Amino acid sequence: MERMTTEVASRLVKLSTKYGDFKVAKGYSVDEERKFTKRKHVSELWSSDKGIDFLNKANCRQILPCEIILDMDDNISEERLNIICDNLDEYGFSYKAYATGSKGYHIHIFEDELIKYSEKIRQRIRHYIISKHKCDGHMASGNVIIALEDMPHFKTGKVKTLVRQSR
Secondary structure (H helix, E strand, O other): OOOOOOHHHHHHHHHHHHHOOOEEEOEEEEOOEEEEOOOEEHHHHOOOHHHHHHHHHOOEEEOOOOEEEEEEOOOOOHHHHHHHHHHHHHOOOEEEEEEOOOOOEEEEEEOHHHHHOOHHHHHHHHHHHHHHOOOOHHHHOOOOEEEOOOOEOOOOOOEOEEEEEOO
């Protein structure tokens, strides 16, 4: 029997194949409290119909080994977003900036070279870049779960939408 996959499951599997395995979850709210299903590895989910069903419903993912997230939850403005993105363009970073569908913006920086380093070194590099841009330091950890791009945010139902990307 052929498994039914959605665009979400296919995108997650492609990311996992390209950058290495990571975990996904489904976030939801109960009485305005954030809750998450147990985090599961994409590689494990891909091997069963039940796992594919979980992937199809996932709306959160772990930060990729090649990724740095600048989370603008404080001092949020389109002007500040553009200043940060202009700076990233100046330094030649590849990025995509999203309105999260919640409070602020996420700027996803993709740097394939990060994969070559240990998690400890990646965390230091992330922390340096995040601090330089005065964004949320919690995003330096590789274990953080973020709202999935182009999907409704689990708290608000608003889609996490691309607003700018590298030139």
